[in-house]
Amino acid sequence: MALCEQVVPLLRWxxxxxxxxxxxxxxxDEDIKDLRLKNKALRGHLAIVRKLQKAVNKTREDKFEETKKEFAKEHAKLADELDS
Known part of the structure; x- marks a missing residue:
C-alpha cells in the first residue's frame, strides 16, 4: 500500500x-450567547423585584407606624372620656 493511499483517508477523516x-x-457558542442574554434579563428582573420588595416593606412599616400612632391617640381619647 502506498503512503498516499494511507494519508488520503486520514486527511478526509x-x-x-x-x-x-x-x-x-x-x-x-450560540447556546452560550442565548443563555447569557437570558441571565442578563433575569438579573435585571431580579433587581427590579428586589427594589419593589424594599418599597413594599417600607410602605408596610410606615403604614404600621401610622396606624399604631392613630390607635394610641384613639386609646388615649377613650381613656380620657371614660375618666371624665
Whole structure:
C-alpha cells in the first residue's frame, strides 16, 4: 500500500472531524450567547423585584407606624372620656 493511499483517508477523516467540531462549537457558542442574554434579563428582573420588595416593606412599616400612632391617640381619647 502506498503512503498516499494511507494519508488520503486520514486527511478526509481529519477534515470531516474539523467540520463536525466547528459546527458543534458554533452551536455551543450560540447556546452560550442565548443563555447569557437570558441571565442578563433575569438579573435585571431580579433587581427590579428586589427594589419593589424594599418599597413594599417600607410602605408596610410606615403604614404600621401610622396606624399604631392613630390607635394610641384613639386609646388615649377613650381613656380620657371614660375618666371624665
Amino acid at each position: 481529519r477534515t470531516h472531524t474539523k467540520v463536525r467540531t466547528s459546527k458543534l462549537l458554533a452551536s455551543l
